[in-house]
Amino acid sequence: MATEGAATAVPSSSGVSGLDLVKLTKVFPGGGVAVSDVNLHVDHGEYVVLLGPSGCGKTTTLRMIGGHEFPTSGDILLDGESLVYMQPHKRPTTTVFQHFALFPHRTVLQNVEFGLKMHGVGKEERRKTSLEALEMVGLEQLSDRYPRALSGGQQQRVALARVLVTKPTALLLDEPLGDLDRLLQLRMRVELRNLQRQLGLMFLHVTHNQEEALSMADRIVVMNDARIHQIADPLTIATKPATELVARFMGDNNIIRGKVVEREGTRLVVEDDHGVRVSVQAPGEATSVGEPAMVAVRAAAVEVVENVGGPALNSAECEIVFVEFLGDLVKLHLTVGGERMLAKVPGERYPSFRGREGEKIRISWREDDGQLLHA
């Protein structure tokens, strides 16, 4: 099977190659369930982002993989071998901790060398390997500095170099960009992703930042309340949220909550309390007429139709609450009988909406843009 660090391993569900979380559960003393029955497979060379609000269990999951928390039940397998009873430093994983966790009284070089020193690597080789790692992150010039004499971005890179010298099979990153200011974050996203491609390593990255997840991940795992809500590629997460939580957490989704009023084959029509009717393709769904259902429609998929009146399906007559200009785009905050809706239109159309708060307007969308949500 695939060797360590192979960039293109064959996806497998058997759990022989790559990382597998099997029914992983963590209950803290006192009864708080941090992680509940999490199943996940990650291939070598894959960049997976665990995304969710704070307290959703993403960090605990990562810490269990790294060996810094002991699971209550379930298993963690890397290439078929269980890691659960292995000490953190014996595991082929290393963690980049939140806030970098550099050793303040060690120079950059000494920080990077630490892991090698602990593994008994000789002085010369240690120094050579460490300088190579620093070169990789562009910091070889600063090897004699102390961490407090580095900017946030540089500290982040030292933290990366420090774990990379130990040649991990998988890198676990806990909010790696959380301490950086926004523009630096944007730059580090690209750097981090390039580094991962270059190394061909498995990266598991925890964040609460949706945009960060969408821009960096091969696959996103959305978690909430200790459970996985959806595992999919960024495009699917952004356009086809599986549950109400994912739709709300990813933001800018209109959620129409009502009852199924029609059903023809796999096509459902849902109508809410305000008479908004939405049709949706839902193959494999057993929902029948009369049952409650929820449909998400992305704000970006919504089109503004100027004429009031017209057909009612996949369309709604709204009142403009607020016109929010964001440069590239305009967010129209709308309401249908108290239910909030959102439409995004290109920025250059701002003049035609400016100052129109309180006016009526009709929006519509295509059936394909509707997505049936699970509770």
Added chain:
Amino acid sequence: MGSSSTPEPPPLDDATLVALDEVEEGEAILAQQADTGEVAHEATLGGEEAGGGRGWATAAWGAPGFAWLGFFLLAPLIFIVLVSFWTRTDIGFSKTWTLDNYSQLFHDQTYWHNMLTSFETSLIAVFLCLLIGFPVAYFLALKVEKMQYQIGLFVVALAPFWTSFLTRSVAWTYPLMGREGALNQVLTKLGVSSLDDPLFDIGFSTTSVRLAMVQLYVLFMVTPLFFNLSQLDRTALEAARDLGGNWFSTFRAVILPQIMPGVVIGSIFIFVLTMGEYGTVTVIGGNGVSSVGTIVQSKVVAIQYPQGAASAVLLLLALVVGVFVITRFANLRKEL
């Protein structure tokens, strides 16, 4: 570094280095961010604070502290130095300048012997307090998870301070560790030793004074260590573990450098307090043990003020030298 012959520019301090790098990193930011209003705003705020109007308020806040120090510390100190150079008379001193007090002291074998013993006592106390205090502080700060328990246990650790110093000293020696004290009684019952030939006989001895000092002052070590350790970045400890560090290598790389300020502060406390100790020595040591403190006291009792003052001034000098040496172990201004 290397053997380059070109003179290197003077090294920049950390703050400047960070600032320079942030400028570098900021270039990308500035390129996109035309709005410099925020920077300008910060500048005005800074200017306001540096303005003249606050000088009086600052002085007013500082005044009580300085007045206190001046009246209760500085004035008496100056006075005692003056007295040490004056001449002894039967009823006190006359303001005639002399160096006799010091020349007599320099030839006083007992004084130097006591100075040395006190110094030894202080060193032992500092060392033992570190040895006993560190595990306590470590446990409190890093092994107790919940903040409430941490504070609660810390208050419990402070409990000895709630009882009088004298009560504790007396109770601790004779009843507990004296010749016929509880400890020897228990050891006799266990057959380890007998009351006729006890294992512990520390009443009125230098050892008993030293042990008493350790139990009296160990909290002065626990407290700064505890605060230092609780500020420790725990993820750095986890990172060290993750990279394969065992307890000792983690201690050396992460913990020790960060608790040096606490070690230094605790050591200064204990060194100064024990070196000049007078109360414990008299209570625990009785007439059998003397220290620099008891010499000063005996001279004052004998109305030999100038001699007493001179011994006190020498003690003070010894303390200043000691504290100076201790502070060499950590750069407090930089670390705190």
